[in-house]
Amino acid sequence: MSPINNIVGRAAGAAAVADRAAAPAAASGATAFKVDSPHVRYGSDVIEADYTYDTTVVTRDAEGGSLRARPAKVGYQFRTKTNVGRVGLMMVGWGGNNGSTLTASILANKMGISWETRKGTQQPNYFGSLMMASTVKLGVDEALKDVYVPFNEVVPMAHPNDVVIGGWDINSASIGDAMRRAQVLPVDLQRQVYDELHQLKPMPSVYYPDFIAANQEERADNTIGGSKQEQLDRLRRDIRDFKQANSLDRVIIMWTANTERYADILAGVNDTADNLLQAIASGHDEVSPSTLFAVASILEGAPFVNGSPQNTLVPGVIDLAERERSFVGGDDFKSGQTKIKSVLAEFLVNAGIKPLAITSYNHLGNNDGRNLSAPAQFRSKEISKSSVVDDMVAANRLLYAKGEHPDHTIVIKYVPSVGDSKRAMDEYVSEIFMGGLNTISIYNTCEDSLLASPLIIDLFMMTELMTRVSYRTDADSDWQPFHSVLSILSYMLKAPVVPPNTPVVNALAKQRMAMENIMRAFVGLPPNNEMLLEHRAFH
Numbered sequence: 001m002s003p004i005n006n007i008v009g010r011a012a013g014a015a016a017v018a019d020r021a022a023a024p025a026a027a028s029g030a031t032a033f034k035v036d037s038p039h040v041r042y043g044s045d046v047i048e049a050d051y052t053y054d055t056t057v058v059t060r061d062a063e064g065g066s067l068r069a070r071p072a073k074v075g076y077q078f079r080t081k082t083n084v085g086r087v088g089l090m091m092v093g094w095g096g097n098n099g100s101t102l103t104a105s106i107l108a109n110k111m112g113i114s115w116e117t118r119k120g121t122q123q124p125n126y127f128g129s130l131m132m133a134s135t136v137k138l139g140v141d142e143a144l145k146d147v148y149v150p151f152n153e154v155v156p157m158a159h160p161n162d163v164v165i166g167g168w169d170i171n172s173a174s175i176g177d178a179m180r181r182a183q184v185l186p187v188d189l190q191r192q193v194y195d196e197l198h199q200l201k202p203m204p205s206v207y208y209p210d211f212i213a214a215n216q217e218e219r220a221d222n223t224i225g226g227s228k229q230e231q232l233d234r235l236r237r238d239i240r241d242f243k244q245a246n247s248l249d250r251v252i253i254m255w256t257a258n259t260e261r262y263a264d265i266l267a268g269v270n271d272t273a274d275n276l277l278q279a280i281a282s283g284h285d286e287v288s289p290s291t292l293f294a295v296a297s298i299l300e301g302a303p304f305v306n307g308s309p310q311n312t313l314v315p316g317v318i319d320l321a322e323r324e325r326s327f328v329g330g331d332d333f334k335s336g337q338t339k340i341k342s343v344l345a346e347f348l349v350n351a352g353i354k355p356l357a358i359t360s361y362n363h364l365g366n367n368d369g370r371n372l373s374a375p376a377q378f379r380s381k382e383i384s385k386s387s388v389v390d391d392m393v394a395a396n397r398l399l400y401a402k403g404e405h406p407d408h409t410i411v412i413k414y415v416p417s418v419g420d421s422k423r424a425m426d427e428y429v430s431e432i433f434m435g436g437l438n439t440i441s442i443y444n445t446c447e448d449s450l451l452a453s454p455l456i457i458d459l460f461m462m463t464e465l466m467t468r469v470s471y472r473t474d475a476d477s478d479w480q481p482f483h484s485v486l487s488i489l490s491y492m493l494k495a496p497v498v499p500p501n502t503p504v505v506n507a508l509a510k511q512r513m514a515m516e517n518i519m520r521a522f523v524g525l526p527p528n529n530e531m532l533l534e535h536r537a538f539h
Protein backbone atom coordinates (compact mmCIF):
# COMPACT_ATOMS: atom_id res chain seq x y z
CA MET A 1 0.00 0.00 0.00
CA SER A 2 1.45 3.39 -1.02
CA PRO A 3 2.40 5.81 1.75
CA ILE A 4 -0.39 8.11 0.66
CA ASN A 5 -2.96 5.42 1.38
CA ASN A 6 -1.45 5.07 4.82
CA ILE A 7 -2.35 8.53 5.93
CA VAL A 8 -5.13 9.98 3.83
CA GLY A 9 -8.44 9.10 5.36
CA ARG A 10 -11.60 8.31 3.53
CA ALA A 11 -13.27 11.35 5.08
CA ALA A 12 -13.23 14.36 2.79
CA GLY A 13 -10.42 16.73 3.65
CA ALA A 14 -9.65 15.54 7.05
CA ALA A 15 -8.10 12.30 8.01
CA ALA A 16 -4.68 10.87 8.30
CA VAL A 17 -5.52 7.23 8.44
CA ALA A 18 -3.05 5.05 10.22
CA ASP A 19 -2.26 1.74 8.65
CA ARG A 20 -0.24 -0.90 10.40
CA ALA A 21 1.23 -1.97 7.06
CA ALA A 22 3.69 0.87 7.46
CA ALA A 23 6.82 0.81 9.55
CA PRO A 24 6.43 -1.77 12.31
CA ALA A 25 5.42 -0.20 15.58
CA ALA A 26 4.82 -1.69 18.98
CA ALA A 27 1.33 -3.05 18.81
CA SER A 28 -1.43 -1.02 20.37
CA GLY A 29 -2.42 -2.79 23.54
CA ALA A 30 0.85 -4.63 24.05
CA THR A 31 2.01 -5.08 27.65
CA ALA A 32 5.52 -6.02 28.82
CA PHE A 33 4.40 -8.37 31.57
CA LYS A 34 1.58 -10.36 33.12
CA VAL A 35 0.76 -10.12 36.80
CA ASP A 36 0.92 -13.45 38.63
CA SER A 37 -1.71 -13.04 41.33
CA PRO A 38 -5.02 -14.63 42.32
CA HIS A 39 -6.36 -11.09 42.51
CA VAL A 40 -5.73 -10.34 38.82
CA ARG A 41 -7.80 -12.00 36.11
CA TYR A 42 -7.00 -11.81 32.41
CA GLY A 43 -9.96 -12.29 30.09
CA SER A 44 -10.02 -12.34 26.30
CA ASP A 45 -10.58 -8.58 26.18
CA VAL A 46 -10.39 -7.38 29.76
CA ILE A 47 -8.12 -7.26 32.79
CA GLU A 48 -9.86 -7.33 36.17
CA ALA A 49 -7.94 -6.55 39.33
CA ASP A 50 -8.84 -6.59 43.01
CA TYR A 51 -7.01 -3.78 44.74
CA THR A 52 -6.68 -2.55 48.30
CA TYR A 53 -6.24 1.21 48.50
CA ASP A 54 -4.24 2.01 51.63
CA THR A 55 -4.60 5.50 53.00
CA THR A 56 -4.38 7.37 56.29
CA VAL A 57 -7.29 9.25 57.81
CA VAL A 58 -6.24 12.16 60.02
CA THR A 59 -8.52 13.62 62.66
CA ARG A 60 -7.98 16.50 65.07
CA ASP A 61 -9.17 16.21 68.67
CA ALA A 62 -12.07 18.36 69.82
CA GLU A 63 -9.88 21.12 71.16
CA GLY A 64 -8.19 21.39 67.78
CA GLY A 65 -4.95 20.21 69.28
CA SER A 66 -3.32 16.89 68.65
CA LEU A 67 -3.83 14.95 65.45
CA ARG A 68 -4.73 11.29 65.20
CA ALA A 69 -3.70 9.22 62.18
CA ARG A 70 -5.66 6.08 61.41
CA PRO A 71 -4.55 3.67 58.64
CA ALA A 72 -7.51 2.87 56.41
CA LYS A 73 -8.14 0.41 53.59
CA VAL A 74 -10.67 0.68 50.75
CA GLY A 75 -11.37 -2.31 48.51
CA TYR A 76 -11.48 -1.53 44.79
CA GLN A 77 -12.00 -3.60 41.68
CA PHE A 78 -10.71 -2.27 38.36
CA ARG A 79 -11.77 -3.45 34.92
CA THR A 80 -9.69 -2.42 31.90
CA LYS A 81 -10.85 -3.31 28.41
CA THR A 82 -7.74 -4.42 26.57
CA ASN A 83 -8.91 -4.01 23.00
CA VAL A 84 -7.86 -0.49 22.02
CA GLY A 85 -9.62 -0.61 18.65
CA ARG A 86 -9.34 2.17 16.09
CA VAL A 87 -8.96 5.60 17.68
CA GLY A 88 -8.93 9.07 16.17
CA LEU A 89 -7.44 12.36 17.29
CA MET A 90 -9.23 15.47 16.04
CA MET A 91 -7.27 18.64 16.73
CA VAL A 92 -8.82 22.09 16.87
CA GLY A 93 -6.09 24.31 15.48
CA TRP A 94 -4.70 21.43 13.38
CA GLY A 95 -2.90 23.89 11.12
CA GLY A 96 -0.95 25.43 13.98
CA ASN A 97 2.67 24.85 14.90
CA ASN A 98 1.78 22.08 17.35
CA GLY A 99 -0.84 20.41 15.17
CA SER A 100 1.24 20.35 11.99
CA THR A 101 4.43 19.37 13.82
CA LEU A 102 2.67 16.49 15.56
CA THR A 103 1.06 15.21 12.36
CA ALA A 104 4.34 15.28 10.41
CA SER A 105 6.21 13.64 13.29
CA ILE A 106 3.72 10.81 13.69
CA LEU A 107 3.93 10.19 9.94
CA ALA A 108 7.73 10.09 10.16
CA ASN A 109 7.60 7.62 13.05
CA LYS A 110 4.98 5.44 11.43
CA MET A 111 6.78 5.34 8.09
CA GLY A 112 10.26 5.10 9.59
CA ILE A 113 11.35 8.24 7.76
CA SER A 114 14.85 9.43 8.68
CA TRP A 115 16.51 12.64 7.55
CA GLU A 116 19.97 14.06 7.08
CA THR A 117 21.43 16.64 9.43
CA ARG A 118 24.87 18.21 9.83
CA LYS A 119 25.58 15.49 12.40
CA GLY A 120 24.44 12.62 10.21
CA THR A 121 21.20 10.67 9.81
CA GLN A 122 18.43 11.36 12.37
CA GLN A 123 15.84 8.72 13.12
CA PRO A 124 12.28 9.67 14.20
CA ASN A 125 11.37 9.17 17.85
CA TYR A 126 8.87 10.12 20.51
CA PHE A 127 11.26 11.75 22.98
CA GLY A 128 9.43 14.02 25.42
CA SER A 129 6.45 11.70 25.60
CA LEU A 130 6.07 10.24 29.09
CA MET A 131 4.23 7.24 27.70
CA MET A 132 6.45 6.57 24.67
CA ALA A 133 9.91 7.45 25.96
CA SER A 134 9.96 6.91 29.71
CA THR A 135 9.91 3.83 31.93
CA VAL A 136 8.48 2.84 35.28
CA LYS A 137 9.88 0.46 37.87
CA LEU A 138 7.91 -2.80 37.72
CA GLY A 139 9.65 -4.39 40.71
CA VAL A 140 12.87 -6.22 41.60
CA ASP A 141 14.20 -9.50 40.23
CA GLU A 142 15.57 -12.46 42.19
CA ALA A 143 18.85 -10.63 42.61
CA LEU A 144 16.93 -7.65 44.00
CA LYS A 145 17.80 -5.62 40.93
CA ASP A 146 15.24 -3.05 39.76
CA VAL A 147 13.28 -4.04 36.64
CA TYR A 148 11.89 -1.23 34.47
CA VAL A 149 9.29 -1.41 31.71
CA PRO A 150 8.04 1.19 29.20
CA PHE A 151 5.33 3.40 30.70
CA ASN A 152 2.98 2.59 27.83
CA GLU A 153 3.22 -1.13 28.55
CA VAL A 154 1.93 -1.11 32.12
CA VAL A 155 -1.60 -1.42 30.77
CA PRO A 156 -2.71 -1.80 27.14
CA MET A 157 -2.63 1.62 25.48
CA ALA A 158 -3.18 3.16 22.07
CA HIS A 159 -0.03 3.71 20.01
CA PRO A 160 0.48 7.08 18.26
CA ASN A 161 1.51 5.30 15.08
CA ASP A 162 -2.02 3.86 14.88
CA VAL A 163 -3.94 7.08 15.50
CA VAL A 164 -6.17 8.53 12.79
CA ILE A 165 -5.63 12.28 12.69
CA GLY A 166 -7.96 15.04 11.56
CA GLY A 167 -9.27 18.36 12.75
CA TRP A 168 -10.27 21.93 12.14
CA ASP A 169 -8.60 25.26 11.62
CA ILE A 170 -9.85 28.78 10.87
CA ASN A 171 -7.01 28.91 8.35
CA SER A 172 -7.30 26.93 5.15
CA ALA A 173 -3.62 26.05 4.72
CA SER A 174 -2.98 22.37 4.13
CA ILE A 175 -1.09 20.56 6.86
CA GLY A 176 1.90 20.46 4.50
CA ASP A 177 1.84 24.22 4.06
CA ALA A 178 1.19 24.69 7.77
CA MET A 179 4.25 22.57 8.53
CA ARG A 180 6.33 24.80 6.26
CA ARG A 181 4.83 27.94 7.82
CA ALA A 182 5.64 26.67 11.31
CA GLN A 183 9.37 26.38 10.48
CA VAL A 184 9.78 23.79 13.25
CA LEU A 185 10.90 20.56 11.57
CA PRO A 186 14.14 20.04 9.62
CA VAL A 187 13.86 20.80 5.92
CA ASP A 188 15.04 17.32 4.86
CA LEU A 189 12.17 15.81 6.83
CA GLN A 190 9.68 18.37 5.60
CA ARG A 191 10.73 17.55 2.03
CA GLN A 192 9.90 13.88 2.49
CA VAL A 193 6.46 14.29 4.04
CA TYR A 194 5.19 17.45 2.38
CA ASP A 195 3.30 15.87 -0.53
CA GLU A 196 1.35 13.55 1.75
CA LEU A 197 0.61 16.25 4.30
CA HIS A 198 -0.38 18.69 1.59
CA GLN A 199 -3.37 16.48 0.90
CA LEU A 200 -4.63 16.95 4.45
CA LYS A 201 -6.92 19.94 4.79
CA PRO A 202 -8.37 21.17 8.11
CA MET A 203 -12.12 21.40 8.22
CA PRO A 204 -13.53 24.94 8.56
CA SER A 205 -14.00 26.08 12.11
CA VAL A 206 -15.83 28.47 14.37
CA TYR A 207 -14.29 31.97 14.54
CA TYR A 208 -15.42 34.70 16.94
CA PRO A 209 -12.95 37.60 16.60
CA ASP A 210 -13.64 38.80 20.12
CA PHE A 211 -12.00 35.75 21.69
CA ILE A 212 -8.55 35.80 20.13
CA ALA A 213 -6.12 38.58 19.21
CA ALA A 214 -7.12 40.91 16.39
CA ASN A 215 -3.83 40.02 14.68
CA GLN A 216 -5.29 36.55 13.98
CA GLU A 217 -8.01 37.89 11.71
CA GLU A 218 -5.87 37.59 8.57
CA ARG A 219 -5.68 33.83 9.14
CA ALA A 220 -9.43 33.36 9.31
CA ASP A 221 -10.29 32.25 5.79
CA ASN A 222 -11.74 28.85 6.69
CA THR A 223 -14.74 29.49 8.93
CA ILE A 224 -18.26 28.18 9.49
CA GLY A 225 -21.11 30.70 9.27
CA GLY A 226 -24.59 30.49 10.72
CA SER A 227 -25.92 30.66 14.24
CA LYS A 228 -24.12 29.18 17.24
CA GLN A 229 -26.66 26.39 17.29
CA GLU A 230 -26.02 25.67 13.62
CA GLN A 231 -22.29 25.73 14.27
CA LEU A 232 -22.69 23.33 17.19
CA ASP A 233 -24.73 20.99 15.02
CA ARG A 234 -22.08 21.21 12.30
CA LEU A 235 -19.22 20.37 14.68
CA ARG A 236 -21.19 17.41 16.02
CA ARG A 237 -21.75 16.21 12.47
CA ASP A 238 -18.04 16.63 11.70
CA ILE A 239 -17.17 14.37 14.64
CA ARG A 240 -19.74 11.75 13.64
CA ASP A 241 -18.69 11.81 9.99
CA PHE A 242 -15.00 11.49 10.90
CA LYS A 243 -15.69 8.50 13.11
CA GLN A 244 -17.84 6.80 10.50
CA ALA A 245 -15.60 7.58 7.50
CA ASN A 246 -12.60 6.09 9.29
CA SER A 247 -14.40 3.25 11.07
CA LEU A 248 -13.30 4.54 14.44
CA ASP A 249 -14.28 3.07 17.78
CA ARG A 250 -13.73 6.42 19.52
CA VAL A 251 -12.24 9.83 18.91
CA ILE A 252 -10.47 12.30 21.21
CA ILE A 253 -10.88 16.04 20.59
CA MET A 254 -7.84 18.17 21.45
CA TRP A 255 -7.90 21.99 21.56
CA THR A 256 -4.51 23.17 20.33
CA ALA A 257 -5.91 26.32 18.74
CA ASN A 258 -5.05 29.82 19.85
CA THR A 259 -5.38 31.03 23.40
CA GLU A 260 -8.71 32.76 23.92
CA ARG A 261 -9.58 35.46 26.40
CA TYR A 262 -11.35 34.24 29.53
CA ALA A 263 -15.11 34.00 29.23
CA ASP A 264 -17.18 35.72 31.91
CA ILE A 265 -18.97 33.20 34.09
CA LEU A 266 -22.57 34.39 33.94
CA ALA A 267 -25.50 33.02 35.92
CA GLY A 268 -28.15 31.84 33.52
CA VAL A 269 -25.66 31.60 30.65
CA ASN A 270 -22.80 29.19 31.29
CA ASP A 271 -23.24 28.19 34.92
CA THR A 272 -25.21 25.00 34.27
CA ALA A 273 -25.54 22.50 31.43
CA ASP A 274 -29.09 23.53 30.55
CA ASN A 275 -28.29 27.25 30.68
CA LEU A 276 -25.24 26.71 28.45
CA LEU A 277 -27.23 24.74 25.89
CA GLN A 278 -29.87 27.46 25.97
CA ALA A 279 -27.20 30.16 25.61
CA ILE A 280 -25.89 28.40 22.51
CA ALA A 281 -29.40 28.07 21.11
CA SER A 282 -29.94 31.78 21.65
CA GLY A 283 -26.48 32.70 20.31
CA HIS A 284 -25.13 34.31 23.47
CA ASP A 285 -21.91 36.22 22.79
CA GLU A 286 -20.12 34.88 25.85
CA VAL A 287 -19.99 31.30 24.54
CA SER A 288 -16.48 30.90 23.12
CA PRO A 289 -15.41 28.73 20.19
CA SER A 290 -13.53 26.42 22.55
CA THR A 291 -16.59 25.98 24.76
CA LEU A 292 -18.67 25.24 21.66
CA PHE A 293 -16.16 22.51 20.73
CA ALA A 294 -16.28 21.14 24.26
CA VAL A 295 -20.08 20.95 24.16
CA ALA A 296 -20.05 19.31 20.73
CA SER A 297 -17.51 16.75 21.95
CA ILE A 298 -19.47 15.94 25.10
CA LEU A 299 -22.74 15.53 23.20
CA GLU A 300 -20.97 13.17 20.79
CA GLY A 301 -19.38 11.21 23.66
CA ALA A 302 -15.90 12.26 22.56
CA PRO A 303 -13.44 13.22 25.30
CA PHE A 304 -12.34 16.86 25.04
CA VAL A 305 -8.95 18.14 26.25
CA ASN A 306 -8.04 21.84 26.41
CA GLY A 307 -4.37 22.44 25.66
CA SER A 308 -4.69 26.20 26.04
CA PRO A 309 -5.05 28.33 29.17
CA GLN A 310 -8.50 29.87 28.72
CA ASN A 311 -11.43 28.80 30.90
CA THR A 312 -13.08 26.68 28.23
CA LEU A 313 -14.39 24.28 30.84
CA VAL A 314 -16.91 26.70 32.32
CA PRO A 315 -19.24 25.31 35.01
CA GLY A 316 -21.89 24.51 32.39
CA VAL A 317 -19.39 22.34 30.50
CA ILE A 318 -18.43 20.43 33.65
CA ASP A 319 -22.11 19.98 34.50
CA LEU A 320 -22.87 18.68 31.00
CA ALA A 321 -19.86 16.33 31.00
CA GLU A 322 -20.93 14.90 34.36
CA ARG A 323 -24.49 14.45 33.15
CA GLU A 324 -23.43 12.81 29.90
CA ARG A 325 -20.65 10.77 31.55
CA SER A 326 -18.22 12.17 29.02
CA PHE A 327 -14.59 13.07 29.74
CA VAL A 328 -13.02 16.54 29.72
CA GLY A 329 -9.54 17.70 30.68
CA GLY A 330 -7.36 20.81 30.77
CA ASP A 331 -5.85 23.39 30.93
CA ASP A 332 -2.76 24.44 28.99
CA PHE A 333 0.02 22.08 27.94
CA LYS A 334 2.82 22.08 30.54
CA SER A 335 5.77 22.00 28.20
CA GLY A 336 8.69 24.15 29.28
CA GLN A 337 9.16 26.99 31.73
CA THR A 338 6.23 25.94 33.91
CA LYS A 339 7.24 22.29 33.83
CA ILE A 340 10.64 23.19 35.27
CA LYS A 341 8.91 25.40 37.84
CA SER A 342 6.69 22.55 38.99
CA VAL A 343 9.86 20.60 39.77
CA LEU A 344 12.12 23.33 41.15
CA ALA A 345 9.53 24.97 43.39
CA GLU A 346 8.63 21.61 44.91
CA PHE A 347 12.31 20.75 45.42
CA LEU A 348 13.00 24.05 47.16
CA VAL A 349 9.95 24.03 49.45
CA ASN A 350 10.35 20.34 50.28
CA ALA A 351 14.01 21.01 51.12
CA GLY A 352 12.88 23.59 53.66
CA ILE A 353 14.10 26.43 51.45
CA LYS A 354 11.70 29.36 51.02
CA PRO A 355 11.30 30.84 47.57
CA LEU A 356 10.70 34.56 48.04
CA ALA A 357 10.46 35.50 44.37
CA ILE A 358 10.00 33.58 41.16
CA THR A 359 10.40 35.74 38.07
CA SER A 360 9.63 34.11 34.76
CA TYR A 361 10.31 35.86 31.49
CA ASN A 362 10.20 34.48 28.02
CA HIS A 363 10.08 35.65 24.46
CA LEU A 364 9.00 33.74 21.40
CA GLY A 365 8.27 34.51 17.80
CA ASN A 366 5.67 31.99 16.66
CA ASN A 367 1.99 32.68 15.98
CA ASP A 368 1.14 31.63 19.53
CA GLY A 369 3.42 34.40 20.74
CA ARG A 370 1.81 36.82 18.28
CA ASN A 371 -1.63 35.96 19.66
CA LEU A 372 -0.32 36.28 23.24
CA SER A 373 0.97 39.75 22.49
CA ALA A 374 -2.62 40.93 22.96
CA PRO A 375 -3.43 41.74 26.62
CA ALA A 376 -6.56 39.61 27.01
CA GLN A 377 -4.89 36.52 25.56
CA PHE A 378 -1.72 37.11 27.62
CA ARG A 379 -3.89 37.36 30.74
CA SER A 380 -5.22 33.85 30.12
CA LYS A 381 -1.65 32.54 29.93
CA GLU A 382 -0.51 34.59 32.93
CA ILE A 383 -3.23 32.97 35.03
CA SER A 384 -2.32 29.42 34.05
CA LYS A 385 1.41 30.05 34.53
CA SER A 386 0.95 31.72 37.90
CA SER A 387 -1.03 29.07 39.76
CA VAL A 388 1.56 26.33 39.47
CA VAL A 389 3.26 26.81 42.88
CA ASP A 390 0.11 27.24 44.97
CA ASP A 391 -0.15 23.64 46.23
CA MET A 392 3.52 23.38 47.16
CA VAL A 393 3.41 26.62 49.13
CA ALA A 394 0.19 25.65 50.92
CA ALA A 395 1.76 22.33 51.97
CA ASN A 396 4.46 23.96 54.10
CA ARG A 397 3.20 26.21 56.87
CA LEU A 398 6.65 26.15 58.44
CA LEU A 399 7.85 28.38 55.60
CA TYR A 400 4.68 30.21 54.57
CA ALA A 401 1.95 31.62 56.81
CA LYS A 402 -1.59 31.13 55.54
CA GLY A 403 -2.09 33.44 52.58
CA GLU A 404 1.66 34.07 52.19
CA HIS A 405 3.30 33.17 48.88
CA PRO A 406 6.36 34.08 46.82
CA ASP A 407 6.35 37.09 44.53
CA HIS A 408 5.56 35.47 41.20
CA THR A 409 5.95 37.43 37.98
CA ILE A 410 5.20 36.30 34.43
CA VAL A 411 6.44 38.18 31.39
CA ILE A 412 5.94 37.07 27.78
CA LYS A 413 7.20 39.08 24.82
CA TYR A 414 6.74 38.55 21.10
CA VAL A 415 10.01 38.59 19.18
CA PRO A 416 9.36 37.29 15.65
CA SER A 417 12.98 36.48 14.86
CA VAL A 418 13.21 33.58 17.34
CA GLY A 419 10.18 31.81 15.86
CA ASP A 420 9.11 28.65 17.72
CA SER A 421 12.41 28.56 19.63
CA LYS A 422 11.14 30.23 22.79
CA ARG A 423 13.79 31.65 25.13
CA ALA A 424 12.83 31.42 28.80
CA MET A 425 14.72 33.06 31.63
CA ASP A 426 13.81 32.38 35.25
CA GLU A 427 15.17 33.65 38.53
CA TYR A 428 14.40 31.97 41.85
CA VAL A 429 15.42 33.94 44.95
CA SER A 430 15.02 31.91 48.13
CA GLU A 431 15.63 32.42 51.83
CA ILE A 432 17.98 29.81 53.24
CA PHE A 433 19.62 29.00 56.58
CA MET A 434 20.04 31.87 59.06
CA GLY A 435 18.61 34.52 56.75
CA GLY A 436 20.85 33.78 53.81
CA LEU A 437 19.68 34.19 50.21
CA ASN A 438 20.08 31.78 47.34
CA THR A 439 19.55 32.81 43.73
CA ILE A 440 19.02 30.27 40.95
CA SER A 441 18.95 31.57 37.36
CA ILE A 442 17.85 29.42 34.46
CA TYR A 443 18.11 30.00 30.72
CA ASN A 444 15.90 27.52 28.86
CA THR A 445 15.59 27.40 25.07
CA CYS A 446 12.22 25.72 24.68
CA GLU A 447 11.56 24.51 21.12
CA ASP A 448 7.88 25.03 21.92
CA SER A 449 6.23 22.71 19.41
CA LEU A 450 8.84 19.96 19.86
CA LEU A 451 8.08 20.05 23.59
CA ALA A 452 4.30 20.34 23.28
CA SER A 453 3.69 17.77 20.54
CA PRO A 454 4.74 14.74 22.65
CA LEU A 455 2.47 16.05 25.43
CA ILE A 456 -0.44 15.94 23.02
CA ILE A 457 0.44 12.27 22.46
CA ASP A 458 0.45 11.63 26.22
CA LEU A 459 -2.84 13.46 26.72
CA PHE A 460 -4.34 11.45 23.87
CA MET A 461 -3.05 8.11 25.19
CA MET A 462 -4.07 8.70 28.82
CA THR A 463 -7.50 10.03 27.85
CA GLU A 464 -8.08 7.08 25.54
CA LEU A 465 -7.06 4.66 28.30
CA MET A 466 -9.54 6.18 30.73
CA THR A 467 -12.37 5.49 28.29
CA ARG A 468 -11.63 1.75 28.74
CA VAL A 469 -11.42 1.69 32.54
CA SER A 470 -14.21 1.20 35.06
CA TYR A 471 -14.14 0.52 38.79
CA ARG A 472 -16.26 -0.41 41.77
CA THR A 473 -15.60 -0.34 45.51
CA ASP A 474 -16.62 -2.28 48.59
CA ALA A 475 -19.21 0.41 49.17
CA ASP A 476 -20.67 0.45 45.66
CA SER A 477 -21.02 -2.73 43.61
CA ASP A 478 -21.95 -0.92 40.39
CA TRP A 479 -19.18 -0.62 37.82
CA GLN A 480 -18.62 3.06 36.99
CA PRO A 481 -16.21 5.25 35.01
CA PHE A 482 -13.86 7.70 36.66
CA HIS A 483 -15.18 11.21 37.18
CA SER A 484 -15.74 13.16 33.95
CA VAL A 485 -12.99 15.65 34.82
CA LEU A 486 -9.73 13.78 34.19
CA SER A 487 -7.40 15.08 36.90
CA ILE A 488 -5.08 12.16 36.05
CA LEU A 489 -3.94 14.29 33.08
CA SER A 490 -2.43 16.94 35.37
CA TYR A 491 1.22 16.03 34.66
CA MET A 492 0.77 17.32 31.11
CA LEU A 493 -1.06 20.51 32.09
CA LYS A 494 -0.11 23.85 33.67
CA ALA A 495 -3.45 24.51 35.37
CA PRO A 496 -5.04 21.13 35.98
CA VAL A 497 -8.84 21.14 36.06
CA VAL A 498 -10.04 18.72 38.73
CA PRO A 499 -13.43 17.37 39.86
CA PRO A 500 -15.32 19.85 42.04
CA ASN A 501 -14.04 20.14 45.64
CA THR A 502 -10.93 18.05 45.01
CA PRO A 503 -7.30 19.19 45.40
CA VAL A 504 -5.21 20.62 42.56
CA VAL A 505 -1.77 19.04 42.44
CA ASN A 506 0.90 20.82 40.38
CA ALA A 507 4.08 19.21 41.74
CA LEU A 508 5.41 17.22 38.80
CA ALA A 509 6.82 14.31 40.83
CA LYS A 510 3.51 13.83 42.61
CA GLN A 511 1.64 13.99 39.32
CA ARG A 512 3.83 11.34 37.71
CA MET A 513 3.65 9.15 40.83
CA ALA A 514 -0.14 9.34 40.78
CA MET A 515 -0.34 8.33 37.11
CA GLU A 516 2.16 5.50 37.58
CA ASN A 517 0.51 4.06 40.68
CA ILE A 518 -3.02 4.35 39.33
CA MET A 519 -1.98 2.45 36.21
CA ARG A 520 -0.26 -0.15 38.41
CA ALA A 521 -3.50 -0.47 40.37
CA PHE A 522 -5.36 -1.22 37.13
CA VAL A 523 -3.34 -4.45 36.96
CA GLY A 524 -3.44 -5.13 40.68
CA LEU A 525 0.08 -4.01 41.56
CA PRO A 526 0.88 -2.06 44.74
CA PRO A 527 2.18 1.51 44.45
CA ASN A 528 5.87 2.11 44.01
CA ASN A 529 7.12 3.73 47.20
CA GLU A 530 10.93 3.54 46.96
CA MET A 531 11.23 2.30 50.57
CA LEU A 532 13.68 -0.35 49.32
CA LEU A 533 13.39 -2.25 52.61
CA GLU A 534 14.90 -5.25 50.85
CA HIS A 535 18.13 -3.29 50.68
CA ARG A 536 18.22 -1.94 54.19
CA ALA A 537 18.74 -5.06 56.25
CA PHE A 538 21.83 -7.07 57.10
CA HIS A 539 22.07 -9.97 54.64
Ligand SMILES: NC(=O)c1ccc[n+]([C@@H]2O[C@H](COP(=O)([O-])OP(=O)(O)OC[C@H]3O[C@@H](n4cnc5c(N)ncnc54)[C@H](O)[C@@H]3O)[C@@H](O)[C@H]2O)c1
Nearest residue numbers: 093095096097098169170205257258259308367368448452
Ligand atom coordinates in the same frame (compact mmCIF):
# COMPACT_ATOMS: atom_id res chain seq x y z
N1 LIG B 1 4.89 24.75 23.89
C1 LIG B 1 3.77 25.08 23.24
O1 LIG B 1 3.72 25.19 22.02
C2 LIG B 1 2.56 25.34 24.07
C3 LIG B 1 2.59 25.13 25.44
C4 LIG B 1 1.43 25.35 26.18
C5 LIG B 1 0.27 25.77 25.54
N2 LIG B 1 0.30 25.98 24.20
C6 LIG B 1 -0.93 26.44 23.58
O2 LIG B 1 -1.27 25.60 22.48
C7 LIG B 1 -1.99 26.39 21.52
C8 LIG B 1 -1.38 26.13 20.15
O3 LIG B 1 -0.03 26.53 20.15
P1 LIG B 1 0.66 26.67 18.71
O4 LIG B 1 2.09 27.06 18.96
O5 LIG B 1 0.36 25.49 17.87
O6 LIG B 1 -0.13 27.94 18.15
P2 LIG B 1 -0.40 28.35 16.64
O7 LIG B 1 -0.84 29.77 16.67
O8 LIG B 1 0.72 27.96 15.77
O9 LIG B 1 -1.63 27.42 16.22
C9 LIG B 1 -2.95 27.72 16.62
C10 LIG B 1 -3.84 27.37 15.44
O10 LIG B 1 -5.19 27.52 15.86
C11 LIG B 1 -5.92 28.08 14.79
N3 LIG B 1 -7.15 28.60 15.38
C12 LIG B 1 -7.34 29.72 16.10
N4 LIG B 1 -8.62 29.80 16.50
C13 LIG B 1 -9.26 28.68 16.03
C14 LIG B 1 -10.57 28.17 16.12
N5 LIG B 1 -11.54 28.85 16.77
N6 LIG B 1 -10.84 26.98 15.53
C15 LIG B 1 -9.87 26.30 14.88
N7 LIG B 1 -8.60 26.74 14.74
C16 LIG B 1 -8.31 27.91 15.33
C17 LIG B 1 -4.99 29.07 14.17
O11 LIG B 1 -5.35 29.37 12.84
C18 LIG B 1 -3.65 28.32 14.24
O12 LIG B 1 -3.44 27.57 13.07
C19 LIG B 1 -1.89 27.84 21.98
O13 LIG B 1 -3.08 28.20 22.67
C20 LIG B 1 -0.75 27.81 22.97
O14 LIG B 1 -0.84 28.82 23.98
C21 LIG B 1 1.39 25.78 23.44
Ligand SMILES: O=P([O-])([O-])O[C@@H]1[C@@H](O)[C@H](O)[C@@H](O)[C@H](O)[C@@H]1O
Nearest residue numbers: 334335336337338339362368412
Ligand atom coordinates in the same frame (compact mmCIF):
# COMPACT_ATOMS: atom_id res chain seq x y z
O1 LIG C 1 4.84 25.82 29.06
P1 LIG C 1 5.55 27.08 29.41
O2 LIG C 1 6.89 27.18 28.74
O3 LIG C 1 5.58 27.38 30.86
O4 LIG C 1 4.63 28.27 28.82
C1 LIG C 1 4.75 28.69 27.51
C2 LIG C 1 4.66 30.18 27.53
O5 LIG C 1 5.66 30.70 28.38
C3 LIG C 1 4.86 30.64 26.12
O6 LIG C 1 4.96 32.04 26.09
C4 LIG C 1 3.69 30.18 25.30
O7 LIG C 1 3.92 30.54 24.01
C5 LIG C 1 3.55 28.69 25.32
O8 LIG C 1 2.26 28.45 24.83
C6 LIG C 1 3.67 28.08 26.68
O9 LIG C 1 2.45 28.20 27.35
